Amino acid sequence: MGNWTRFANHVCQGFNVVPRPVYVDEGDVSRPLWVYFALRDIHPGEEITISYSSEHDPVPRDFGYSVQEWKDAANKARAEAPRGHRCYCGKALCRGTMFNAPPGEAFWEKSDGRRGG
Numbered sequence: 810m811g812n813w814t815r816f817a818n819h820v821c822q823g824f825n826v827v828p829r830p831v832y833v834d835e836g837d838v839s840r841p842l843w844v845y846f847a848l849r850d851i852h853p854g855e856e857i858t859i860s861y862s863s864e865h866d867p868v869p870r871d872f873g874y875s876v877q878e879w880k881d882a883a884n885k886a887r888a889e890a891p892r893g894h895r896c897y898c899g900k901a902l903c904r905g906t907m908f909n910a911p912p913g914e915a916f917w918e919k920s921d922g923r924r925g926g
């Protein structure tokens with residue numbers, strides 16, 4: 810069964826909804842009601858997309874990468890990630906993995922992660 814979110818797919822770039830925890834008659838902060846807010850108008854029939862890894866589109870230059878260096882690092886991250894974490898969203902700036910790495914472990918956070926290092 811599940812709910813509508815099983816039809817929402819992860820993409821690394823250009824996602825159209827973001828989740829926010831909301832509490833309604835709930836005093837336990839570990840039990841939020843997750844509400845999804847649209848970032849822009851979503852047209853009938855358009856796929857609902859969310860990012861599991863970031864709330865911002867990737868901007869390679871912000872991390873000192875060229876676009877090609879980013880793609881190379883994403884391909885390396887994808888190859889090294891557990892199979893269920895690999896991303897194949899097909900976006901130009903795919904991160905290679907769907908989920909957050911531990912803090913400081915994502916390739917775009919490591920100074921030695923550039924150029925496949």
Ligand SMILES: [Zn+2]
Binds near residue numbers: 820899900902903906
């Ligand atoms: Zn991706």
